[in-house]
Amino acid sequence: MSLAARNLTLGYGGQPILRDLDLNLPQGQVTAIIGRNGCGKSTLLRGLGGLTRAQAGQVLLDGDDIATLRPKAIAQRMTLLPQSPIAPEGIRVAELVARGRTPWLRPFRPPGPEDRAAVTRAMEAAAVTDLRDARVSDLSGGQRQRVWIAMALAQETGWLLLDEPTTFLDLRHQLDLLKLLRALNRQDGRSVVMVLHDISLAARFADHVVAMRDGLVLAQGTPQSVIADEILRQVFGLETKVIADPLHGAPLVLPL
Amino acid sequence: MRRAPVIAALLLVFLAALCLGRNLVTIRDLWEVLHQGPEAKAWFLVWELRLPRLLTAIGAGAAFGIAGAISQSLFRNPLAAPEMMGVTAGASLGAVAVLLAGANGFAVASGAVGGAVAAPVLLLALAGRQPEVSRLILTGIGISLTASAMTGLLLSRASDTVAGDAMLWLTGSLNGRHWQHARLIWAVLPVLLLVAALIARPLDRMEMGDDLAQSLGIPVHLTRPVLVLLIAALIAAGVAVVGPVGFVGLMAGPIARRLANGAGPDLIGAAMIGALIMLLADLMVTLSAPYALLPAGVFTGLMGAPWLIWLLWRGDIERKTA
Numbered sequence: 001m002s003l004a005a006r007n008l009t010l011g012y013g014g015q016p017i018l019r020d021l022d023l024n025l026p027q028g029q030v031t032a033i034i035g036r037n038g039c040g041k042s043t044l045l046r047g048l049g050g051l052t053r054a055q056a057g058q059v060l061l062d063g064d065d066i067a068t069l070r071p072k073a074i075a076q077r078m079t080l081l082p083q084s085p086i087a088p089e090g091i092r093v094a095e096l097v098a099r100g101r102t103p104w105l106r107p108f109r110p111p112g113p114e115d116r117a118a119v120t121r122a123m124e125a126a127a128v129t130d131l132r133d134a135r136v137s138d139l140s141g142g143q144r145q146r147v148w149i150a151m152a153l154a155q156e157t158g159w160l161l162l163d164e165p166t167t168f169l170d171l172r173h174q175l176d177l178l179k180l181l182r183a184l185n186r187q188d189g190r191s192v193v194m195v196l197h198d199i200s201l202a203a204r205f206a207d208h209v210v211a212m213r214d215g216l217v218l219a220q221g222t223p224q225s226v227i228a229d230e231i232l233r234q235v236f237g238l239e240t241k242v243i244a245d246p247l248h249g250a251p252l253v254l255p256l
Numbered sequence: 257m258r259r260a261p262v263i264a265a266l267l268l269v270f271l272a273a274l275c276l277g278r279n280l281v282t283i284r285d286l287w288e289v290l291h292q293g294p295e296a297k298a299w300f301l302v303w304e305l306r307l308p309r310l311l312t313a314i315g316a317g318a319a320f321g322i323a324g325a326i327s328q329s330l331f332r333n334p335l336a337a338p339e340m341m342g343v344t345a346g347a348s349l350g351a352v353a354v355l356l357a358g359a360n361g362f363a364v365a366s367g368a369v370g371g372a373v374a375a376p377v378l379l380l381a382l383a384g385r386q387p388e389v390s391r392l393i394l395t396g397i398g399i400s401l402t403a404s405a406m407t408g409l410l411l412s413r414a415s416d417t418v419a420g421d422a423m424l425w426l427t428g429s430l431n432g433r434h435w436q437h438a439r440l441i442w443a444v445l446p447v448l449l450l451v452a453a454l455i456a457r458p459l460d461r462m463e464m465g466d467d468l469a470q471s472l473g474i475p476v477h478l479t480r481p482v483l484v485l486l487i488a489a490l491i492a493a494g495v496a497v498v499g500p501v502g503f504v505g506l507m508a509g510p511i512a513r514r515l516a517n518g519a520g521p522d523l524i525g526a527a528m529i530g531a532l533i534m535l536l537a538d539l540m541v542t543l544s545a546p547y548a549l550l551p552a553g554v555f556t557g558l559m560g561a562p563w564l565i566w567l568l569w570r571g572d573i574e575r576k577t578a
Contacts, residue, residue, distance in 0.1 A: 051467055075473030082467040088460075088520055102461055103473035107454055155472070 002027055003048060003078070003159055003191070007057035010040075010047040016055055017043045018215045025208070027158075030185050030192045032206035034199055036236055040215040041195045042083065042163055048193065049080030049161045061159075075103035078159040079152045083167065087136040093147050094132040097123055100154030119154050125184060126150035142173030149180065160184075162194040166201070174198070178205040199236075203227045203251040211235045227251040262515070262528050269535045270314075274306050277542045281306075308438040309430050313534040313552070315441035316494040317504055321530020322452050322523050323490035324505020325512060329459045329521040330483050331393055334513075337506045338491045341392075341484065342399030344502075346375030347495040349403040352410050352422045364425065365440075365496040372492035375399050376484045387480065428501030428553030430538050437497040444493045451486055452523050459483065460520040501537075501553040503561070504530050533559065 005023040009016045017040045025031050025048075033041045046052040048059055050066045058065045066074055079100075087096055100122065101115040123129045126149045131139065136147060145165060152160055165181070166174040182205050185192050196202045202209055202223065209226040211219045213235050219226045228251070232240045238255055245252040275281045285298035293299070320338075327336040338344055350371025354364050380387070383395045407426075411419050458479045461469040470476045494501070512525030537555035 046467075049471055051470055070473075071470055071475045072473035075471060080467075080471040082465070082471070085468045086463075086465045088463050091520075099461065099464070099472065102457070105457065107457070 002060070002062055003193070004060045005044075005048065005057065006060060008044075008047060008054055008059060009056040010043050010052050011055055012052070016215070018047065020057065021215075021217060023210065023217060023220070025191065025193055027191050028185070028189045029207035030182055030194075030205060031208040031210060032194055032196045032202035033210045033212060034196055034202050034235070035212035039212045041212050043215075044212065045080070045161055045163050045193065045195050049078060050074045051080065051082075072103050075155065075157070077157050078161065079155040079157045080161040081148055081152045081163065081165065083163040085148055087144075089137070091136050092132070093128055093134050093136060093139075093150075094119065094123070096136055096147060097128070097132075097150045097154050100151040103155065118156055122150045122154035122156075125153055125187075126180065141168055142170075142176065145169060145173070145177055146180070149177070153184065158191060160190050160192045162192070164195050164197060167197065174201060181205070199227060199232070199253050203253065204245070204248055223251055227253065259525070259528070262525070262532065266314075266528060266532050266535065269532060269539060270310060273310050273535055273539045273542065274302060276539065277306070304434070308435045309433045310535065310538065311438040312433040312441055312497050313430050313538050314531040315438065315445050316498045316501065317508075317531035317534030318527035319441065319445060319448065319490040319494040319530070320501065320504035321508030321512070321526040321528070321533070322449075323487045323494070324507075324530070325509035325521045325523050325526035326452070326455075326459060326483055326487050326490075327505065328509045329463050330480070330487075331389055332463055334510050335506065336393075338487050339400060339502075339505075341379055341396040341487060342375035342403055343372050343488050343491045344495065344500045345371075345400040345403035345407070347372035347492065348426055348500050349407045349410075350374070351425055351495075351499070352407050355422050355425065356410055356414050356418055368495045368499075369492040371403070372495055373485075373488050375403065376488040380481050380484060392480075392484075424551065425499050427551040428495075428499035428556075429551035430498055430534075430541070431551065433497065441493055441497045444489075448486065448490055448493065449527070451482075452490075455479065455483060455486065456521070456523050459523075463520060498534075499551075499553065501534070501556050503556045503559065504533050507533055507556075507559065 003025045005021050008018060008021040010018040021044070033044060035041045043052060047054060050059070050071065054067060058067065061074065061077055098111060098115070098119050101111055101118060104115060105111060123132060126146045128143070128146050128150050131143060131147065136144060139147065166177055169177060178201060181192050184190055206223055209220065209223050210217055211226050211231055218234055219231045227242060229240055229242055232238050232253065241254045241256055242251045243254065274286065279301055281298050281302055285296065286302065288296035289298055289302045323338045327338050327340065328334055330336070331340065347368040348371065350367035351364050354367030379392070379396050379399055383392050411422055414422065458474045461472050461474050462476060462479065466476045508526045508530035509521065511529045512522040516522040516525055533556060534552065537552040537559070540555045541552050
């Protein structure tokens with residue numbers, strides 16, 4: 001299971017947002033895409049997930065150009081959770097999580113035992129089993145985000161792509177969510193790719209960091225190699241002093 | 257949805273509509289019709305007059321109900337109706353144009369079908385290859401208004417008799433519906449129901465937004481035009497037999513959804529509620545004016561408008577747009 005971009009050019013008609021981008025996403029790891037607002041990181045994620053069509057170049061999923069795959073075939077191998085998904089009015093947690101099974105369902109057939117088992121597993125993994133009968137609209141922001149993660153997990157794909165999963169969460173829930181995602185990655189080897197706003201959180205939770213600016217990948221590699229003074233200056237235009245976090249050893253960014 | 261009460265209500269209203277009217281038919285008469293066939297004394301009344309009219313009502317109501325429920329999901333708005341896509345206005349324009357040309361009966365129905373199908377084809381052509389929901393709505397409203405204005409223009413040029421006929425047709429009516437109408441709607445309805453059943457799950461997922469639906473494996477950009485054309489076909493089928501009876505689609509979807517007490521569209525429920533509303537309207541027509549039959553469209557409108565106000569009162573619109 002590999003995911004890569006080759007000479008990828010993406011845009012929404014007119015001027016491309018990403019041009020000629022080459023990227024290999026490490027399998028079985030947590031990758032964070034960082035960069036300033038409008039640098040094209042969400043566009044890259046949408047392109048990787050097949051939501052935005054390549055104007056040129058390719059996205060290769062296990063060597064297959066995703067432009068040649070049907071949406072259902074992509075969805076059986078890769079899950080993309082958009083930034084602020086809309087829950088249908090009145091839906092309950094278990095129902096929403098069950099929608100993650102969509103790419104595995106056959107027309108005219110109700111979900112089978114393997115689908116129900118996948119939903120149960122996903123709710124346990126995301127710690128929302130106790131909420132199964134609650135209405136999604138009644139949940140707090142942190143709970144709701146865990147429910148969306150559970151839906152994404154129920155899809156049972158090797159790749160999990162998340163667009164800013166921590167937005168609108170307070171710090172504690174941001175940490176809880178990232179810990180959850182890393183635990184899922186460590187337990188069953190799912191590859192996680194997420195767009196993150198916060199460099200410190202990316203430094204602490206990612207195995208691989210992709211730093212973008214103006215539609216280009218400026219640097220990629222381990223957090224230690226990417227989250228460094230010179231690269232941060234180029235990516236964010238920030239003067240910083242990066243030190244080793246005394247507790248976890250991850251890079252810790254001190255803005256100057 | 258708990259279907260049992262709705263099915264019971266359907267049967268009850270169906271039976272009532274068979275029996276009540278200017279001439280009362282008893283249960284015993286119905287029994288005779290079933291067993292003796294054309295020998296029975298109520299045969300003509302039941303078999304030739306009321307049964308085909310009620311079967312037409314059920315078929316058209318189901319078609320309108322499903323078309324409404326699909327529109328509401330497609331536009332992600334509880335108050336959406338096929339009218340917003342110009343389908344109904346197109347059908348009306350087609351029918352009125354044929355009426356003015358001096359034709360009648362089947363030709364008028366054909367004109368309606370032509371208009372109902374032309375409007376969404378035009379809509380899809382104008383809205384672009386991958387239309388956003390808002391663009392679809394605005395283009396649809398544009399087409400609808402244009403078609404209505406052209407209908408008005410045609411009517412202003414018509415003689416009083418023809419204009420009267422046209423106005424009657426435009427309200428929608430079940431009067432004088434015979435086996436040919438019932439056969440027509442029931443010939444196409446099963447095919448459309450099959451397509452609707454196939455499209456129900458993608459439709460449900462598309463309520464969560466295009467991105468999420470697509471990442472769940474739904475081919476959103478292929479599905480949307482299919483949905484638009486399915487709505488058009490359902491409306492065309494219904495309008496061809498009863499005229500543009502209003503408000504059924506608007507009411508059936510939200511009622512079914514409410515009764516289902518779950519998330520997502522309930523197309524079968526909407527079909528049943530649509531049929532129930534048409535039957536009720538027909539029953540009201542017979543009960544209120546046994547000597548001068550009012551068109552059923554008057555009663556669906558009389559029930560539809562208060563329902564619309566009730567929905568507004570319940571704050572659904574605020575919740576949806578918030």
